[in-house]
Amino acid sequence: MPIQLHIFVGSARHVINSSVFICRFIAFHLSRLLFHLAYFLIIDILGFVALVVLRPSNHEYNPRYVDMFFLSTSAVTVTGLATIQMEDLSSSQIVVLTLLMFLGSEMFLSFLGLVLESSKQNKHDPENRRVSSVTVCEQSQLEEAIPQTPSTNSTDIKKSCLKYLVFVVLAYMIIILATGSLLVFMYIAHVASARDVLTRKSINKALFSVSVTVSSFTNGGLMPTNESMAVFSSNNGLLLLLTCQILAGSTLFPVFLRLVIWASRGLRLAKAEEPDFIMNNTRAVGFNHLLPNTKTAFLAALEIALVAMTVMLFCCLNWDSAVFAGLTSLQKITNALFMAVNARQAGENSIDCSLVAPAALVLFMVMMYTPALTKFFSACEDHKQSGPEHNNRTKKGNAFVKMMTLSPLALNAAVIMLICITERRSISTDPLNFSTFNIIFEVISAYGNIGLSTGCSCSRLLQLLLHPEKKGIVCHEKPYSFSGWWSDPGKLVLVLVMLYGRLRGFHKQTS
Secondary structure, three states: OHHHHHHHHHHHHHHHHHHHHHHHHHHHHOOHHHHHHHHHHHHHHHHHHHHHHOOOOOOOOOOOHHHHHHHHHHHHOOOOOOOOOHHHOOHHHHHHHHHHHHHOOHHHHHHHHHHHHHHHHHOOHHHHHHHHHHOHHHHHHHHHHOOOOHHHHHHHHHHHHHHHHHHHHHHHHHHHHHHHHHHHHHHHHHOHHHHHHHHHHOOOHHHHHHHHHHHHHOOOOOOOOOOOOHHHOOOHHHHHHHHHHHHHHOOOHHHHHHHHHHHHHHHOOOOOHHHHHHHHOHHHHOOOOOOOHHHHHHHHHHHHHHHHHHHHHHHHHHOOOHHHOOOOHHHHHHHHHHHHHHOOOOOOOOOOHHHOOHHHHHHHHHHHHOOOHHHHHHHHHHHHHOOHHHHHHHOOOHHHHHHHOOOHHHHHHHHHHHHHHHOHHHHHHOOOOOOHHHHHHHHHHHHOOOOOOOOOOHHHOHHHHHOOOOOOOOOOOOOOOHHHHOOHHHHHHHHHHHHHHHOHHHHHHHO
16 A cells, blocks of 8 residues: 555656646747647636536536537636526536636736746756856956946846736735625625625625626626626626726726835835836836836826726717616716726626617727737837847747738638628528627627627517517527527637637737
8 A cells, every 4th residue: 555655646746747847848938829829728628627517506407518618718718708697507617717717817827927937037047056156266356357247237136026026916916806805795795785686696695706806807707697797787886896896907907006016115015126127127027017107107098088988978879778777877877987998808797788879889899809008018019129039939830820810800700701601590580689780799799808798689589579479489588698599600619719819919929
């Protein structure tokens, strides 16, 4: 028995060492695009297996493999489209989806990139120590002959700044997630209308608070409720809490990051030279979400202006429509603000998108298609920094990169035509739900990793409208995304679109 245990421990140690070596090799030698693609595929497959193994809370519901794979991909790519009723899932499956959204989020990947870059910078330290130990006898002569160069100082400062940024981003994520979950839980515990919704749906309050906070902060968009946040449309406080979390985890993260660094410098939580160097040398640090002062202020001003314009247009077009039925003026403005923010990133809806005015839906579609300003700024910085080493590095896997850098407009047009082919039978029998506009809206939402959807309604089924006396026509309302009504080939095509959309920022930087 001890011999078998020794063999088992040795084998486990060998597997762990091999895994660490493979991860380091992939991180340091493969291109960013291939690394992220492998990362998303591995996490996606593991999430799919976990969702299939775990049983749903509704014992009468037997989930299909295609739907579970679609849901896992939607969580990993932080898209938020769902082809099943979320309330049919068990608490353990909700935990898996929450973990998938966190692991696939831009925030976690940025933190992981900082850790890898910091370890890469420290990789040469042992060699430097060995060289200095060999020449220690002549160190005084070398110091007199060769003065210390500024490049050495800047390299050391950059290493310490990367370590400092790792700490800052980690603390930022922990504080936002912990504080956000606590505030959501306290709101639900003290507001009867929100508490009654979860009680009626038999959803655990603590699990809901954590899942909603992670979904908002990571811009995942998947909620434990079937109707997303539409059942909380009258709860202004909850919608505003989630709005702040969405902005803190996406478009305004560079602004909050600068505020945190400035606050840590004021509170003297780190050496003064590290925050000063980071604030004044953002390009040298190489963190995409760390922008110069001017660009950070421009980003904040432009985001506020864009949200304000969207709120005004949305209210003007839908103020007296069925979208805001039963809501007060303050609740209408809060819901308009919530939708304006979600149309950029998270995709959580507090209203029925199928009732929104067409002009507002077109605006949502443009906002979903347009990438975040942070990615635009980082792409500009990468273009300025490109040199011979950068060009040589991007030549690796050039054929794959060229395939991935297909024009997004051409790709989306091809996907829309392909979806129209796979769903041609539904288009002919249900032209109101399966309209070309709804298909385009769903594809753009998947490509932008947003998750807004017009859904599918039995009230728009043309056969029921023309022949209400026919009893053979059966339609059941299902509160999930429009893609949930698609055929299996159509869902698989949308899975590829979600993965492509999640990687679009990386292949643009490698092209």
